[in-house]
Amino acid sequence: NAGVTQTPKFQVLKTGQSMTLQCAQDMNHEYMSWYRQDPGMGLRLIHYSVGAGITDQGEVPNGYNVSRSTTEDFPLRLLSAAPSQTSVYFCASSPQGNGNTIYFGEGSWLTVV
Amino acid sequence: AQSVTQLDSHVSVSEGTPVLLRCNYSSSYSPSLFWYVQHPNKGLQLLLKYTSAATLVKGINGFEAEFKKSETSFHLTKPSAHMSDAAEYFCVVSDTGRRALTFGSGTRLQVQP
Numbered sequence: 001n002a003g004v005t006q007t008p009k010f011q012v013l014k015t016g017q018s019m020t021l022q023c024a025q026d027m028n029h030e031y032m033s034w035y036r037q038d039p040g041m042g043l044r045l046i047h048y049s050v051g052a053g054i055t056d057q058g059e060v061p062n063g064y065n066v067s068r069s070t071t072e073d074f075p076l077r078l079l080s081a082a083p084s085q086t087s088v089y090f091c092a093s094s095p096q097g098n099g100n101t102i103y104f105g106e107g108s109w110l111t112v113v
Numbered sequence: 114a115q116s117v118t119q120l121d122s123h124v125s126v127s128e129g130t131p132v133l134l135r136c137n138y139s140s141s142y143s144p145s146l147f148w149y150v151q152h153p154n155k156g157l158q159l160l161l162k163y164t165s166a167a168t169l170v171k172g173i174n175g176f177e178a179e180f181k182k183s184e185t186s187f188h189l190t191k192p193s194a195h196m197s198d199a200a201e202y203f204c205v206v207s208d209t210g211r212r213a214l215t216f217g218s219g220t221r222l223q224v225q226p
Contacts, residue, residue, distance in 0.1 A: 035214075101159055101162065102207075
């Protein structure tokens with residue numbers, strides 16, 4: 001059981017470039033979300049989805065787009081990368097229901113120069 | 114709105130001594146609370162969770178936490194620290210509507226030999 005898989009693990013971008021962070025889960029979870037982790041700030045929610053075709057903004061959505069065309073996949077797009085988007089990104093998924101464990105991918109380290 | 118405050122950004126203990134990591138929360142609803150651990154350059158692993166059942170929750174690796182509604186606290190404890198416990202620990206509250214998490218800023222646990 002692969003769980004939550006994120007790719008790439010490491011990426012360096014130039015300012016203004018675009019890229020997509022991929023996230024896939026094989027647990028048939030309805031809920032998926034993206035977080036970014038910055039020093040001393042814990043993890044902050046970027047975007048989330050409660051099911052295929054449904055997405056919404058989290059705490060820090062600016063500069064990021066998402067889509068959820070299938071239950072399994074939840075890609076995060078940076079349309080024009082900025083140095084402020086240098087961070088570690090985590091994808092997470094969970095089944096429906098309060099209190100269910102949320103599973104995290106191993107993270108994607110992104111540097112924008 | 115919900116929030117989480119981890120009262121110590123850094124805790125240092127000696128191997129074999131007790132561990133106490135403090136967490137206070139604020140939530141408009143009956144919360145689900147979690148502790149996650151993150152080892153350097155790794156993803157997040159669930160230690161334990163509270164979901165309105167028993168107020169004393171036991172987790173993996175000898176950790177436990179007690180939910181105290183009157184104090185809005187969910188402190189993490191372990192009777193005897195091990196070197197492998199050195200990591201960053203996050204207290205987390207779950208938003209039942211969005212199935213998204215609000216993270217504390219983290220406590221870095223250092224274990225001295």
